[in-house]
Structures are given as structure tokens and as C-alpha cells.
Amino acid sequence: MSVLVVVECDNGEVKKSSLEVASYGSQVAQMLGTTATAVAVGVATEANLAQLGEQGISKVLYDAEPRLKDFVNGAYTKLIAAAADKEQAQVIVLANSNIGASVGSRLSVRLKASLATNVVELPKANGSSFTVKRGAFSGKAFADVVLSGDRKIIAVKKNSIEALHEAGKTATVEAFSASLTDADFADAPKQVVMQDQAGGILLPEADKVVSGGRGMKGPENWHLIEDLAKALGAATACSKPVSDVDWRPHHEHVGQTGITVSPNLYSACGISGAIQHLAGVNSSKVIVVINKDPEAPFFKAADYGIVGDVFDVLPKLTQAVKELG
Amino acid sequence: MKFLVCISNVPDTTTKITFTPDNKEFNKAGVQFVINPWDEYALTRAIELKEAQGSGTVTVLNVGEADTEPNIRKALAIGADDAIRVNAAPKDAYFVAQQIAAIAKEGAYDVILMGKESIDYNGFQVHGMVGELLGIPTVAPAMKLDMSGSTATLEREIEGGKEIVEVAAPFVASCQQPMCEPRIPNMRGIMTARTKPLKVVEPVGEGARTEVAEYALPPKKQGVKLIPAESAGDLIKLLRNEAKVI
Numbered sequence: 051m052s053v054l055v056v057v058e059c060d061n062g063e064v065k066k067s068s069l070e071v072a073s074y075g076s077q078v079a080q081m082l083g084t085t086a087t088a089v090a091v092g093v094a095t096e097a098n099l100a101q102l103g104e105q106g107i108s109k110v111l112y113d114a115e116p117r118l119k120d121f122v123n124g125a126y127t128k129l130i131a132a133a134a135d136k137e138q139a140q141v142i143v144l145a146n147s148n149i150g151a152s153v154g155s156r157l158s159v160r161l162k163a164s165l166a167t168n169v170v171e172l173p174k175a176n177g178s179s180f181t182v183k184r185g186a187f188s189g190k191a192f193a194d195v196v197l198s199g200d201r202k203i204i205a206v207k208k209n210s211i212e213a214l215h216e217a218g219k220t221a222t223v224e225a226f227s228a229s230l231t232d233a234d235f236a237d238a239p240k241q242v243v244m245q246d247q248a249g250g251i252l253l254p255e256a257d258k259v260v261s262g263g264r265g266m267k268g269p270e271n272w273h274l275i276e277d278l279a280k281a282l283g284a285a286t287a288c289s290k291p292v293s294d295v296d297w298r299p300h301h302e303h304v305g306q307t308g309i310t311v312s313p314n315l316y317s318a319c320g321i322s323g324a325i326q327h328l329a330g331v332n333s334s335k336v337i338v339v340i341n342k343d344p345e346a347p348f349f350k351a352a353d354y355g356i357v358g359d360v361f362d363v364l365p366k367l368t369q370a371v372k373e374l375g
Numbered sequence: 376m377k378f379l380v381c382i383s384n385v386p387d388t389t390t391k392i393t394f395t396p397d398n399k400e401f402n403k404a405g406v407q408f409v410i411n412p413w414d415e416y417a418l419t420r421a422i423e424l425k426e427a428q429g430s431g432t433v434t435v436l437n438v439g440e441a442d443t444e445p446n447i448r449k450a451l452a453i454g455a456d457d458a459i460r461v462n463a464a465p466k467d468a469y470f471v472a473q474q475i476a477a478i479a480k481e482g483a484y485d486v487i488l489m490g491k492e493s494i495d496y497n498g499f500q501v502h503g504m505v506g507e508l509l510g511i512p513t514v515a516p517a518m519k520l521d522m523s524g525s526t527a528t529l530e531r532e533i534e535g536g537k538e539i540v541e542v543a544a545p546f547v548a549s550c551q552q553p554m555c556e557p558r559i560p561n562m563r564g565i566m567t568a569r570t571k572p573l574k575v576v577e578p579v580g581e582g583a584r585t586e587v588a589e590y591a592l593p594p595k596k597q598g599v600k601l602i603p604a605e606s607a608g609d610l611i612k613l614l615r616n617e618a619k620v621i
Binding site: 120124146147149156159160167168181187188189190191192193195197199237238240241242244252254258301303306308314325326329332333335339349350351355357358362366370371373374 | 392394413468502506513516533534551552584585589591596597601609611621
């Protein structure tokens, strides 16, 4: 019996959301009186994988097969299922990412496991079953879900769990192979296109987000958003109307039918706060709203607000951030 | 090409969410239900692909009780050819996936489409479960879907980018924008939808693997702290010293 965590790696590094997943898994292992093993996917370096010891992981399994560099649903599922069997994993923890949810849902059928996605807290054990809290109704509610299967799979929402950092602890890294065949690569990508990321901050992984709406009046004014984002070390985002008229690319659209984000700081500039937009952002820790309309519904969901013209306020904020040093 | 499009019946996006007094169920009283917005991408794209091919069928499938039929008729009005309703409340993702897999298998559907997730349960699970139950590939979430013969080219969104994936039918895809512009029913569609076949079948399989013990609403916000526009810079100090987020 053990806990298996799935860590996603990119450019040699473990993603921040996966550090949270590893920390979640090691705390579950502690609860059950067992150890947590990780299985790594994507491009990782041995040194970075060994560092998962800081999140309480004792061992990391890694298959260096080159075709596993990019996400392949079939092959990743088989690899993780093989790792789960080898480690006799009772609980499998993944990120609630596109990769994590794609793999987790297939695994739940293959391993006859109970699955909960979008989980925001550590589980409560009750006999052999777990109760986990998960986000539902597009961020407008939570559900406590009972997982009663012998095996359980939990996909953890980003930024809901604090990553552990026990300096100096290392994990052993072990080569692992799941005898993959060509059939497992049926959905292998022909091509991978990565976004051009301003400042290198990925929206779904970002701690801080600066977002613009129709109040920005046009794409030519977006430098105001980008300047503040750059000063803060934040990712940029936008509302649906903005991506609908192509001022900004679709992958920046946050809201009910776009990306759901839960950063520590979400700053909404010139966004009125339609309920569909709030659904994508209302689990952010702190929400800042800048809007010239004092009646904008977004102020009701905000922690801090400025009633003012974005064209006047944004440069002042950027300047103030720079002065903080 | 036989398309199977799975739709959920969900509360309208502007619904104020409340629960029954025991917090065990969503309170449906006075709530307008719609086709899950993500599923609309799947439905419209299936119709477009069928039209482009000049042959084939689009079947719409819903797992739900009789009160979902108005939205099934709406899907028929948008352009699906026929519909199947599995007569059961959708207990959990696995329960729903088993119904879809059974119908997909029996009807030998080539392409199984659905939205990325439902806006009520937000599981993002059914697509993978159906693919696994049928032993066929799943591409999720798909932003683009083109067909050439029985081969599909899809764009799969990954964090920070996209993968171009080619799979042969049969396959499952979960759809999101910007795949297409979802269609709305026209008068002719609404008239013809009334007589299109809607078959009701009983559920199969093992039942659910998870259960909701309780729903809860998020804690209320303290209320907004307003900073005058003239001293906007003070906001940054508050974010550092009070909120401690920068």
C-alpha cells in the first residue's frame, strides 16, 4: 500500500502545480502511515526530480522514453497504471490540469477507482473511504464527495494546497519503463505549438494575474496591462468579449467557458464582472477591481477596488510597484 | 460518419446557486435549465462536419429524467437528426460514462463528442472514462476538429500551448471554444424538431462510484475596500503589507 503522485515536468523543471500535488500526496501518505512515490512525465532532470524530497516524496519513477516528452493520453495512462501496480498504490494524486484530468479519468476506469477532480483540500478519512472537498457550479459552490472505492484518484486544483519545502531532503530517482507499444501512442502529437508567453508566465500556473476587459477600449492599449503584469511578475488575461473580438488570443480568456484561474492576486481592469466571468476567477485569494463605473458588479466580489479610469490608474500602479523595488 | 453528441442539462449560466435544506441537492426551484454551454460546441461542430461530408447522422444523447426533454428538442432544432435519452438522473461521471459507452457501442458510432465539462459538476471526467470503456483514444480538451475521411485532425489544449493530434475513428473528443460558433435554432428547425425521433432507454451498468455528501456555498467576501483613484499607488502598499500577495 502506498500513495502515488503524478508530477508534470516541462523544460526539465517540475511544474509548480505538481509541487503542490506532491505535497498533497505526501500528506495523504503520512495520514495513512505509508510513503509517497512520484511518477514523472514530460522532460525532467534527475536533479530536479531528486529535489521532490522537499515535498515529502521518497522515490521518483521516471521513464526517459523520448516519445513521452509530449503529452500522449494513451501512453501516459499506461505508464501511470504500471507505476500504480508496481507500488501497489491505493491513492493516486494528480494535478487538475488538462493532462491530469485526461489521464485521471482513463485511469479511474482501468484501475476501478473512485475519482474526484477539482479538489481543494486534503481528504478526511472515514474507515476505508475518503471525503474530499471539490469545487462545483463553476466556482459558485463546493461539494463534499465520498470516495468509497478501494482505490482512489484525486486531481488537485492549482493553488489550493501550500507546497511543502523541507530543505535538504532528497528523493531517490529510479529508471522505470512500462513496455509501451506503438498502439499506446495513437494520440501522439504530430506537432506541438507553445504560446508566445509575455514574460514567460503561464496563465494557468500564475500566482498573479492582470486581466483586461472591454474597458481597455482596444488591443492597442494592452501595453498598460502588460506593463503592470511585468512589474508584478504576473500573467496577462482577458474577458470573453475581448477574446471574442480578437483583441487578445483565446488562451487568455478566463471565465465560465474559458480558463478557470485561482491565483493569489487577480486584478481586473475595465471588466464589469458578469457572472460568467466571475465563475472563472472567484476562487482567487485576493481580487482587485479597477473600473470607472462604481456600480460595476465586480466590486461586490472584490477585496480591493479603485473607482477610476484604467488609463489613469494603471500607469500609477505600475509606477508604485516599481518603487517598491 | 455517425456522430454521437452527448449533452448535459445544466442550470443557466446566470443562476444563483442554492441547495435543498439538507444541502444534499441543488435546488431546482425556479431555475431555467439550458444545454451545457461546452456541449453546444460539440453539437454545432458535429452538424457542420456532417453537412461538409454530405452524408451521415448526428444523434444527440442525454442521461437525464423526463424534464430534460425540452433541451433535447432544442438540440434537435439546432440540427441533430435523432435523440436518445437514458432515463436516469446522472448520478456521477462514471455512471454517465457507462451509459454513453453502451449506446456508442450498440450504435457503432464513429465520433463521440461532448463538451469539456458540465458547468454544474465541473468534472472533466466523462470523456476519458468513455474512451477507456470503449478502448479508443480520447482527445481532451479539443479546440479544433477537422475530418478527412475517417481521420480526424484535432488541436488539443495543453497548459501553455497546443498539440496537433491525428486520430482515426472511432474516437472521443471533448470540445471547447474556439471550435465553432454555436448555432441557435431557427423556426424551421423548431418545427421539424417536434417530429424527429427521441428514443427513451433504461440505464445499464454498475451504478456510481462516488457520492455527494454535502454541498456548500463559498464563504462571503468581507466587502470591498475602496482606494481613491488619486492615491492609486496606496493599493500596491496594501497588497504588500496587508494582503501579503506581492
